[in-house]
Amino acid sequence: MLATATPPALHRRPRKRSPAAPIRRLGLQTTPGRIRALAAIAVLAIAGFYIVANIAIGNARDGLRVIGHDAGPQVLATGDLYFALSDMDSQVANILLAGREHNLGTRQQALNRYSQDRATADRAAMQAAELSANNPIDQATVRSVLDRLGQYELLASRAMVLNEQANHPAGPPPANVIAIYRQATDLMKLELLPPAYNLTLEGGATVREAYVAKRAAVLSSRLWVALAGLAAIAALVGLQLFVAVRFRRLVNPALALATLGLIVLSPAAVRLLSGEAAQLQAAKVGGFDSILTMSRARAISNSLHADESRFLLDPGLADTYSLGYLDKSQTVLYVPSGNLSEYYTGLSAAMKAYRANPRTVSFVGFYGEEARAYPGPAVAAVLSRFQQFQADDQRVRRLAEAGDTRQATMLLTGRTAGSSGYDFDQYDKAVVSLIGLHRETFDQAIRTGDRELGRSILGNWAAVLPLAALGAVILVGVGVRARLKEYR
Amino acid sequence: MNRVRATVRSRAGAAALLALAISLPSACSAGGPPSIVGEQSLRIGVKADQPGLGLRLPDGRFVGFDVDVARYVAAKLGVRPDHITFVPVTSATRETALENGSVDMVFATYSIIPKRETKVTFGGPYYVAHQDTMVRRDETAIQNVHDLKGKRLCAVAGSDSWKRVTQELNIAAKLVPATSYSDCVTMLLDHKVDAVSTDDLILAGFAAREGSAVRIVNAPFSDERYGIGLKKGDLAACEAVNRAVTAMYLDGTAAALLHKWFGKTGLQLDTYVPQFEGCG
Numbered sequence: 001m002l003a004t005a006t007p008p009a010l011h012r013r014p015r016k017r018s019p020a021a022p023i024r025r026l027g028l029q030t031t032p033g034r035i036r037a038l039a040a041i042a043v044l045a046i047a048g049f050y051i052v053a054n055i056a057i058g059n060a061r062d063g064l065r066v067i068g069h070d071a072g073p074q075v076l077a078t079g080d081l082y083f084a085l086s087d088m089d090s091q092v093a094n095i096l097l098a099g100r101e102h103n104l105g106t107r108q109q110a111l112n113r114y115s116q117d118r119a120t121a122d123r124a125a126m127q128a129a130e131l132s133a134n135n136p137i138d139q140a141t142v143r144s145v146l147d148r149l150g151q152y153e154l155l156a157s158r159a160m161v162l163n164e165q166a167n168h169p170a171g172p173p174p175a176n177v178i179a180i181y182r183q184a185t186d187l188m189k190l191e192l193l194p195p196a197y198n199l200t201l202e203g204g205a206t207v208r209e210a211y212v213a214k215r216a217a218v219l220s221s222r223l224w225v226a227l228a229g230l231a232a233i234a235a236l237v238g239l240q241l242f243v244a245v246r247f248r249r250l251v252n253p254a255l256a257l258a259t260l261g262l263i264v265l266s267p268a269a270v271r272l273l274s275g276e277a278a279q280l281q282a283a284k285v286g287g288f289d290s291i292l293t294m295s296r297a298r299a300i301s302n303s304l305h306a307d308e309s310r311f312l313l314d315p316g317l318a319d320t321y322s323l324g325y326l327d328k329s330q331t332v333l334y335v336p337s338g339n340l341s342e343y344y345t346g347l348s349a350a351m352k353a354y355r356a357n358p359r360t361v362s363f364v365g366f367y368g369e370e371a372r373a374y375p376g377p378a379v380a381a382v383l384s385r386f387q388q389f390q391a392d393d394q395r396v397r398r399l400a401e402a403g404d405t406r407q408a409t410m411l412l413t414g415r416t417a418g419s420s421g422y423d424f425d426q427y428d429k430a431v432v433s434l435i436g437l438h439r440e441t442f443d444q445a446i447r448t449g450d451r452e453l454g455r456s457i458l459g460n461w462a463a464v465l466p467l468a469a470l471g472a473v474i475l476v477g478v479g480v481r482a483r484l485k486e487y488r
Numbered sequence: 489m490n491r492v493r494a495t496v497r498s499r500a501g502a503a504a505l506l507a508l509a510i511s512l513p514s515a516c517s518a519g520g521p522p523s524i525v526g527e528q529s530l531r532i533g534v535k536a537d538q539p540g541l542g543l544r545l546p547d548g549r550f551v552g553f554d555v556d557v558a559r560y561v562a563a564k565l566g567v568r569p570d571h572i573t574f575v576p577v578t579s580a581t582r583e584t585a586l587e588n589g590s591v592d593m594v595f596a597t598y599s600i601i602p603k604r605e606t607k608v609t610f611g612g613p614y615y616v617a618h619q620d621t622m623v624r625r626d627e628t629a630i631q632n633v634h635d636l637k638g639k640r641l642c643a644v645a646g647s648d649s650w651k652r653v654t655q656e657l658n659i660a661a662k663l664v665p666a667t668s669y670s671d672c673v674t675m676l677l678d679h680k681v682d683a684v685s686t687d688d689l690i691l692a693g694f695a696a697r698e699g700s701a702v703r704i705v706n707a708p709f710s711d712e713r714y715g716i717g718l719k720k721g722d723l724a725a726c727e728a729v730n731r732a733v734t735a736m737y738l739d740g741t742a743a744a745l746l747h748k749w750f751g752k753t754g755l756q757l758d759t760y761v762p763q764f765e766g767c768g
Contacts, residue, residue, distance in 0.1 A: 191760050193763055330603070
């Protein structure tokens, strides 16, 4: 259509305004030549609009895919994996601590939870492996976690069998049991938990990068889409005017239809992009960031709870586990404190101030961030449950210090109201429901973003855009052809 | 006719340029806070007086495990070895050096502890050491950290190791101030302190240097996660160094470096990717 042979020159311009040689060779001094040139510009402008809009919408689609369908869900799956693994080790510690005192009622419960955790870990690992289908390193990492989990289970069951044979009262088991448990828990701590946690973090990093890059690209591309749309409209109007003036016709219907199409399409595309950027922001800032922070808080909390059990279980490493417990508590909720007793005091003071006025967030750490960003009953529930759990910990440690490891063990591993185990479960539930709230925000934003991309006034954007562009180009051809015929 | 095509091509070229202009922001991650990612050269804070970890030689070169890890990570960030400037830091100057920008990264036996995280963003840890205690060879009364009660313990300014003993574990040792661990070792040998308690990797380096004059009691009581200190909020750098550390363990470099610097110390060396702290 563009590169047809130069038609015979009909309207020659006066010599003195003779155009430069290349323009003459293009035939621009003739009316059909000019029509062709203007039509070519219009077609290119439409193509330009198509390309620009397509890239911009592609950016939005990529952003939604990474945040909503790849890395985002990966964070949730690996978070579940970490929690299940960490909880397995915690349950083993509780079983070993309970000893022969099955009547504490905790042993069977702990065993049940251990096998539930195992199933959860399998499921979460499968899901994580599926989600990382296009990332061989992540996939290999997930596989290696599952391999090691088999080794862990062997060690854990050996420890439990030896523990059964030892038939000891509630409290620390004999040295041979502790030795095997140390191997198991070291394996967990060094080879199983780190890759799971790092996968969660890597998912978070991927989401952050995609968000920063894609949202900026979507926002800035709005200007380009608008400009490209305007350019296409201007080219069409220019062609229309030229034809109208030259041929003394009012409206060229085909060109008018093409123009109308672009007048509708360009602002719709810009609006779509604004909407997509807003959904990306809602998903990332309103949903994902807190999901990640709270998943980490949940993982670290499970690990510190297990440190409490291990502190009782392995007196030889009691210092290590106490210091680990303090570090992890401070990671979750930081109040300035040099040791555990200062931490309990600082926590009480901070919570008192918070309850008096939820705007007084005098603490930092994961919960400090969350309490500042999303004040409300959900975070308040998490905080009060956390405080209750810490108060239980203080009682457990007091009993242990006084030498009453049996009472300490019962308080720690109990699953009935008033026990530390029960309060920890309540705390964990509060965290899970807080994650659930952010999950709703996240899912909603991703769904809206997907839906808007998936439909426009006329149907799916991916289909509408090329069809509309092609249609406009055909209309230009149709509109121009009739006029050019007059020169044949 | 060829000219027509040429014109069409050049216009298509213009459209392509426009398209490129749109995709550019995504290529250079616009919109994020300033980051050291993409810098051609880096200033890296390391210790100057800790054998095995960060030690300045008489000719001015820095050597040690921390130095080698720093080189590896910097290379992964795309920085050429001759574009790294090592800057000596002490336990007391690490935060300030990062805050005032006199260093870009710190690899200086820098334990990740929540208090520090209020001022610094930590990449890593690239290794998890354990706190232990070093005494003179003839000292028999100190078998674990609790035996430090009533003993003179070296307290390095800016270090948290002595706080682990006297504050966190509430063990009433008598603190004797010092400016660095090499000071502490000198004071130990001069009978000015009875014990030096800090990370096993640090102690192992000094023990190797002092030979039979000192002894490590081998009763570790904490996990010390060696982080990569970064300016607070540089998330892009944090994520990049974490990927570098992962690669360092997966390609065997970490194991090789650990054996190179600590293979003869008898310490149990862990060669698995540590659990990262997280950047946010």
